[in-house]
Amino acid sequence: MTRAAVRYVPVSFFAVVFALPIFWVLVTSLKRQSEFGSSLFPTQLEWPNYQLAVVLADFMHFALNSLVLSGSYATIVVIVSALVGYGFARHRGPGRNQLFGLVLALLIVPTFVQFVPQFVLFARLGLTNSYWPWILWALGGSPFAIFLFRQFFATFPRELDDAAEVDGAGPLRIFLQIYLPNAGPAIAASAIFMFLWVWGDYLYPALLLHQDNTTLAVRMANAYVDPHGNPLQTVTMAGVVLYVMPLILFFAFAQRFIVRGIVTTGLKG
Amino acid sequence: MAGATHVLPRVMPRPALLRRRAVRRAATFYLLVSPWLLGFVLLSAVPLAGALLMSLTNYDGLNLDYVAFVGVDNYARAFSDPEAQHALLRTLLLMVLVVPTGLVLQLLLALMVDQPIRLSNLFRTIFYLPYVIPVVAGAWVWKIFVDPSGGLVNALVGAVVPDVNIRWLVEYPTLVLAVFTIWGAAGGGMVIFLAGLQGIPAEYREAAMIDGASPAQVTRFITLPLLTPVIFFNLVTGIITTLQVLVQPMLLSPGILGLSPGTVPPLDNYLYPVHAYIEIFVKQLFGYGAALLWLLFAVVLGLTLVLFGTSRRWVHYGVEA
DSSP states (O other), X not given: OHHHHXXXXXXXXXXXXXXXXXXXXXHHHTSOGGGTTTOSSOSSOOTHHHHHHHHHTTHHHHHHHHHXXXXXXXHHHHHHHHHHHHHHHHOOOTTHHHHHHHHHHTTXXXXXXXXXXXHHHHHHTTOTTSSHHHHHHHHTOOHXXXXXXXXXXXXXOTHHHHHHHHTTOOHHHHIIIIIGGGOHHHHHHHHHHHHHHXXXXXXXXXXXXXXXXXXXXXXXXXXXXXXXXXXXXXXXXXXXXXXXXXXXXXXXXXXXXXXXXXXXXXXXX | OGGGGGHHHHHSOHHHHHHHHHHHHHHHHHHHHHHHHHHIIIIIIHHHHHHHHHTTBOOOSSOGGGOOBXXXXXXXXXXXXXXXXXXXXXXHHHHHHHHHHHHHHHHHHHHHHHSSOTTHHHHHHHHHHHHHSOHHHHHHHHHHHTOXXXXXXXXXXXXXXXXXXXXXXXXXXXXXXXXXXXXXXHHHHHHHHHHHHHTSOHHXXXXXXXXXXXXXXXXXXXXXXXXHHXXXXXXXXXXXXXXXXXXXXXXXXXXXXXXXXXXXOOGGGXXXXXXXXXXXXXXXXXXXXXXXXXXXXXXXXXXXXXXXXXXXHHOOOOOOO
């Protein structure tokens, strides 16, 4: 009895504390706007808030922008990072270790330090107001994903390569036919994180994109006001729920892959 | 026929063959990593060099044609800029508030959900959820949660102490920011600790139990020492990310969310990256802003190196599981 209490009471306590703010978003999203400051719980569930959230923000338009941007970024960056990770894991050349050190070193350089000169560059090249910056970032691969794939591929038995090489397969074919098809967990984990990064990022679309081609993240920041400019908190919460819901469903489904991806790729370097 | 296959080595001297093979091998390697290498040069190295140059000039985003070299003026100015000093102190304060508490919490959560308990997947999902929630949504979550009139926090406080109306985002902005940051990061750290815990062979703990160690002793003398590499990893990444916190305080500013040029967080949440952001994107002082950012990088690098220096004393990489 007491042992069970030791196991369940603290974890339940923390779960309640963690979930309460999210629970409150759901509660608020179902209140009438006039109830926002006056009644703790909705007297009746105000589902039309969700309809309003979609209509007022032109939700589908910006959701599509986010989906296109996050989807294309994630697809390209995962393929490129897998290829580069394979190169670092399985092929040798002078300066390989120094180069890999550079990949890791970039993880400590504050992203904003890199972004500001990139911003100037993109502005000079006329690439702001377009999705080009994300495509260019994706084509260069992501240090995080390269590291992940390198660690993952390093665990593959070398006999596979040897056998394929004897059969006359070149490095690219070995990558496409042996490594990539067996990289499921690493692909899933990195694709999810890369997708999430763009879907959730606020700063870059706010600085690089225009009001119309921007992402849902930026739109959610200030989409819902009444004609007098007063914030509509209840509708905003409905919008936030709609914005976050796909991610939550996705993660609940993919949770296994994420933990496995981190376990198998390891942190020990 | 068998002799024909031996012709090649005899015709070509061995060292030359080896060299050619090495060249081909190196070419393959460089071809495979070329996307990253190209991206690194064009999107990191060149812009970073540009940023270094920029920090030595009076560049304001427009005056490229008659930009002037000002030496280390921008750096000197950063050291005498009271706003920069204030902002740096606020960022360091946030780090002190967030990193140790966050680390302990992440470890605790991982230890709790690593036990054989029912619903452990549900618990994991609940703790992980805030980490998945995008920053804009997270800012809204906390804004509404601590809202003076519509928030749950004041309702709960009001149940104990009647007639309070705390304006959290005005009176205690750093506290809200710290809680938001800890809440948002906990799940990510927890998963990494979980991975570390699963890497510890069960026999170690079992052996200690058989020798009569209590669960607390097993945690203290077996689990924790074996987790030190993971603790170190989460500590370093925690410090690096906290020093860069920029968007959260802006989104938490009282009033409507959003980064319009006028959005300046309350003084308590005027963090160092916020100052750099405002100097660059509001005041258009690219040169000065670049200098501020390089100084931030110096702080990040310095702290990281100090941590690596101390790691020899307390991080144990001994056991190969």
